[in-house]
Amino acid sequence: MRYLKDFEFIEGVIRAGSIRKAAEDMHITASALNRRINRFEDEFGYEIFERLPRGMRLNPAGELLLHHIRSQRSDFARLKSQVSDLSGVRRGHVSIACSQALLPFFLPQVIARYRHNHPGVTFTVNNRDRVAAERELSEFASDIALVFEPRTMVDFEIVYTMAQPICAVMLASHPLAGRETIRLRDALRYPHVAPSEKYAVRVLLETAARRTTSDKVNPVIESDSFDFMCHYSEWEHMISFQFPIGLNMARTPDLVAIPLAKQDVAPGNLLLGQQRGRTLPVASARFMRELMATLQE
Amino acid sequence: MRYLKDFEFIEGVIRAGSIRKAAEDMHITASALNRRINRFEDEFGYEIFERLPRGMRLNPAGELLLHHIRSQRSDFARLKSQVSDLSGVRRGHVSIACSQALLPFFLPQVIARYRHNHPGVTFTVNNRDRVAAERELSEFASDIALVFEPRTMVDFEIVYTMAQPICAVMLASHPLAGRETIRLRDALRYPHVAPSEKYAVRVLLETAARRTTSDKVNPVIESDSFDFMCHYSEWEHMISFQFPIGLNMARTPDLVAIPLAKQDVAPGNLLLGQQRGRTLPVASARFMRELMATLQE
DNA sequence: CCTAAGCGGTGCGTTTTTTGCACCGGTTTT
DNA sequence: AAAACCGGTGCAAAAAACGCACCGCTTAGG
Numbered sequence: 001m002r003y004l005k006d007f008e009f010i011e012g013v014i015r016a017g018s019i020r021k022a023a024e025d026m027h028i029t030a031s032a033l034n035r036r037i038n039r040f041e042d043e044f045g046y047e048i049f050e051r052l053p054r055g056m057r058l059n060p061a062g063e064l065l066l067h068h069i070r071s072q073r074s075d076f077a078r079l080k081s082q083v084s085d086l087s088g089v090r091r092g093h094v095s096i097a098c099s100q101a102l103l104p105f106f107l108p109q110v111i112a113r114y115r116h117n118h119p120g121v122t123f124t125v126n127n128r129d130r131v132a133a134e135r136e137l138s139e140f141a142s143d144i145a146l147v148f149e150p151r152t153m154v155d156f157e158i159v160y161t162m163a164q165p166i167c168a169v170m171l172a173s174h175p176l177a178g179r180e181t182i183r184l185r186d187a188l189r190y191p192h193v194a195p196s197e198k199y200a201v202r203v204l205l206e207t208a209a210r211r212t213t214s215d216k217v218n219p220v221i222e223s224d225s226f227d228f229m230c231h232y233s234e235w236e237h238m239i240s241f242q243f244p245i246g247l248n249m250a251r252t253p254d255l256v257a258i259p260l261a262k263q264d265v266a267p268g269n270l271l272l273g274q275q276r277g278r279t280l281p282v283a284s285a286r287f288m289r290e291l292m293a294t295l296q297e
Numbered sequence: 298m299r300y301l302k303d304f305e306f307i308e309g310v311i312r313a314g315s316i317r318k319a320a321e322d323m324h325i326t327a328s329a330l331n332r333r334i335n336r337f338e339d340e341f342g343y344e345i346f347e348r349l350p351r352g353m354r355l356n357p358a359g360e361l362l363l364h365h366i367r368s369q370r371s372d373f374a375r376l377k378s379q380v381s382d383l384s385g386v387r388r389g390h391v392s393i394a395c396s397q398a399l400l401p402f403f404l405p406q407v408i409a410r411y412r413h414n415h416p417g418v419t420f421t422v423n424n425r426d427r428v429a430a431e432r433e434l435s436e437f438a439s440d441i442a443l444v445f446e447p448r449t450m451v452d453f454e455i456v457y458t459m460a461q462p463i464c465a466v467m468l469a470s471h472p473l474a475g476r477e478t479i480r481l482r483d484a485l486r487y488p489h490v491a492p493s494e495k496y497a498v499r500v501l502l503e504t505a506a507r508r509t510t511s512d513k514v515n516p517v518i519e520s521d522s523f524d525f526m527c528h529y530s531e532w533e534h535m536i537s538f539q540f541p542i543g544l545n546m547a548r549t550p551d552l553v554a555i556p557l558a559k560q561d562v563a564p565g566n567l568l569l570g571q572q573r574g575r576t577l578p579v580a581s582a583r584f585m586r587e588l589m590a591t592l593q594e
Numbered sequence: 595c596c597t598a599a600g601c602g603g604t605g606c607g608t609t610t611t612t613t614g615c616a617c618c619g620g621t622t623t624t
Numbered sequence: 625a626a627a628a629c630c631g632g633t634g635c636a637a638a639a640a641a642c643g644c645a646c647c648g649c650t651t652a653g654g
Binding site: 028053 | 612613614615616620621622
């Protein structure tokens with residue numbers, strides 16, 4: 001698209017940090033690129049770059065422009081997908097940023113079912129923590145976010161929300177394994193593994209521990225992989241914690257998952273969201289509806 | 298803006314209906330314009346015009362593109378206003394499509410107060426019926442609509458709504474002038490004026506008349522100007538109908554406005570709205586908040 | 595029936611715009 | 625003090641856009 005060239009060059013300069021580097025990246029002369037940037041600023045009416053001795057950096061006006069560029073580009077992609085949709089192609093691409101818990105069982109199942117009905121649709125699924133997911137939405141790098149307890153930001157539009165109680169996962173031979181629910185103080189007195197403070201599970205546990213018991217969350221092993229932690233419970237008597245949606249007990253017959261007592265630990269909120277005010281591409285919008293339906297049952 | 302040239306040419310062709318006419322309008326040769334259009338379609342990947350023997354018309358893909366062009370243009374205007382805002386200029390433009398009733402008193406007062414605090418902001422105020430107002434929003438020709446009982450369309454996002462009872466307006470010496478409220482059947486037995494079916498007042502009156510009385514709305518004078526109708530009531534004993542927000546009884550001391558009985562006539566809904574999913578320019582967004590606040594009191 | 599008018603599209607020479615090259619003045623690094 | 629980058633500029637070459645004349649086609653109107 002010829003008319004988006006200026007935007008591409010601007011983004012190139014942003015990425016490279018200087019005109020000369022960007023020019024090299026994009027196989028063009030520095031002088032030509034320089035003139036394009038200057039001409040754009042001229043027509044735009046405002047400077048968008050600070051000229052530093054070591055290169056170029058966006059000024060606030062440039063930040064706003066960058067956001068416009070990204071929004072415009074994503075809108076254009078949506079337009080194209082709509083157009084190709086009406087010529088009967090039924091293609092499209094969906095990009096999702098999600099929490100770890102969704103990766104092993106939930107999303108594969110939903111996506112597989114969706115693709116069975118819409119074989120032309122492709123997917124990008126990225127594991128992102130709640131802060132990164134929100135940033136990706138606002139940069140139009142992802143269409144959909146499905147994360148636990150994101151920091152509530154203005155640009156995050158919550159489409160659907162669902163509470164998930166934290167479960168304690170352990171070997172079936174563990175002393176606590178027989179109970180219906182487990183009190184937090186009991187769980188914490190046994191050796192346990194936990195994720196770092198970056199993850200909602202840990203934050204909820206810490207908050208609950210401060211409120212209800214004198215025990216502390218004191219993990220034997222700290223990891224950023226829930227997959228690792230749950231599987232570790234298969235090898236040593238060790239309690240790990242995870243949301244039910246991330247668990248598929250049928251595949252790990254030696255383990256049991258028992259919810260923590262409601263009065264101790266608040267459930268985690270799984271939030272399905274998108275960039276506020278954005279109109280999603282057809283494929284993404286349809287998949288989002290599918291997601292909601294699946295979550296509801 | 299150089300990079301919007303293609304869009305301008307495309308819109309020119311849409312307006313003119315043929316390349317040759319558009320070329321004349323835009324002071325360019327038909328051949329050059331033709332090549333631009335063809336090149337754009339080439340790069341876009343889809344034809345956007347039907348080639349008819351008598352000229353060019355948009356095909357469905359073109360309709361989608363046109364919507365994108367308008368949205369993109371309005372988004373760019375918002376970007377500029379944001380940028381100029383952060384260089385401290387506090388300028389902007391607000392365009393409003395509204396019902397007649399808002400024109401004489403309500404909007405002048407609100408806009409004047411707003412401009413007193415924000416002298417750099419300019420306004421466009423257009424009188425549009427409820428169908429036209431919604432079309433203007435979806436074409437990004439207006440930022441804000443303030444209309445009675447618009448046909449509910451998907452693209453109309455209701456921001457605030459307020460019920461207004463229809464009032465009967467008459468000379469203070471009219472036989473019905475003393476009452477607290479007026480029954481519809483009483484009003485209709487006296488000579489009255491009414492707007493055409495295009496207007497919400499008439500539709501509400503007709504609906505109510507069919508439901509509650511055997512009398513019919515049978516106006517001596519039918520007009521599309523509420524201003525004319527109310528003022529006509531000053532010269533002959535004649536009942537006219539209007540929403541309270543369009544009335545300023547202090548300026549017409551000979552007239553009285555008396556609400557019609559609630560059990561007879563449903564109140565009209567005054568709706569404040571914008572294009573669904575659109576992020577308004579700063580000035581328009583602020584003015585919209587101001588409007589809501591004023592309506593609330 | 596034919597003609598004239600209007601339509602979109604195309605080949606070609608000309609004009610305008612963009613690019614590449616060489617080079618300037620400035621700041622930072624070594 | 626020299627070397628390495630940086631953004632910016634004058635000028636000629638290359639590329640893109642344009643205007644003109646003309647084609648084939650359909651329709652409106654006598």
